[in-house]
Amino acid sequence: MKITAVHEGALPISSSIRNAWIDFGQMDCSIVAVVSDQVRDGHPVVGYGFNSNGRYSQGEIIRKRLVPRLLGADPDDLLDDSGGLDPGRAWDVMMRNEKPGGHGERSVAVGVIDMALWDLAAKLADVPLWRLVADRHGDGDPDPSVAVYAAGGYYQPGKGLPELQDEMRGFLDAGYTRVKMKIAGADLPTDLRRIEAVLEVVGDGSRLAVDANGRLDRSEAIRYGEAISPYGLAWYEEPSDPLDYATHAAISAGYDGPLATGENLFSVQDARNLIRYGGMRPDRDILQFDPALSYGLVEYLRTVDMIRRHGWSPRSCLPHGGHQFAVHIAAALKLGGNESYPNEFQPAGGFADDAQIVDGRLAAPDAPGIGIERKAELYRAMRALHS
Secondary structure, three states: OOEEEEEEEEEEOOOOOEOOOOEOOOOEEEEEEEEEEEEEOOEEEEEEEEOOOOOOOOHHHHHHHHHHHHHHOOHHHHEOOOOOEOHHHHHHHHOOOOOOOOOOOHHHHHHHHHHHHHHHHHHHHOOEHHHHHHHHHOOOOOOOEEEEEEEOOOEOOOOOHHHHHHHHHHHHHOOOOOEEEEOOOOOHHHHHHHHHHHHHHHOOHHHEEEEOOOOOOHHHHHHHHHHHHHHOOOEEEOOOOOOOHHHHHHHHHHOOOOEEEOOOOOOHHHHHHHHHHOOOOOOOOEEOOOOOOOOHHHHHHHHHHHHHHOOOOHHHEOOOOOOHHHHHHHHHHOOOOEEEOOOOOOOOOOOOOOOOEEOOEEEOOOOOEOOHHHOHHHHHHHHHHHO
């Protein structure tokens, strides 16, 4: 098996929404197609990848550093002992001559290609990605379905309380049983009214999570926590800067409900620092590391191994991003669930076009690889890279 070409492009996923930190009016993401010399039904087998929302396209790093290393490598350096594609060895090739640390945007670029390599490896094995990962890196007995929650509730021009409630009703009608909304982009009294409006729709606080996107300083985050504590929410997400572990520990000390964070930590080292110093509690808190942003599944496997050694269960992991890649990983490694973006960040957000959410769960996909081909608009963009 040889990689014959890697094609890269940028895909707009912009919209008029905003959270407490950024608006998404100029947001895009990288897409890649990794073409092999293996032929099925008269066409080369191709793996596809893209990066999650919240980080922009990474074309410069992909084109100048990562792709030349892959294409310039001895083909045997990318294969396992049986001659099949080994994404772990390919990851090592991509990271040649890269210094440790400085995980910022480089991790996103590597994650894009890593996703495509896993998609390709599973297609070559003619199995869904969750099966490949469960057999190679899990216990061989994956979850048959994955708990998914619907993320939305963004700030948007013309979006008042009735529109927010209608959005949440739509999620429930689509089969979701838990939803998430944004906070900290308005003042506290306004956000409390927004939370109460959503609770009128979903009923119980355990069915609603709130996300501050790291906007609040220590005193503000503690004040928000005190105000929302009586609601008994599913979790209070990223109240403070993701790298300010001392502040997060202080928030944790005063907030009894579940906290969630990790989507902006892009390496096993940063994840370990959160576990060590962030006041995270393995009996209730949630880890949201996103494999598509944090060097891909190869690094995510190391992260899951690290949290186990620190007394955490993989069930505490609910990856950020709402993409198909994470659904396979959640099923294979028996994670606690996965985020979903039913309405936002299209065409990359969400699952296959025919995906059915039943009682808040999504059945493990049955298509070979990740199944991007079953998301028609995204697949058209991917296919155009190498048509």
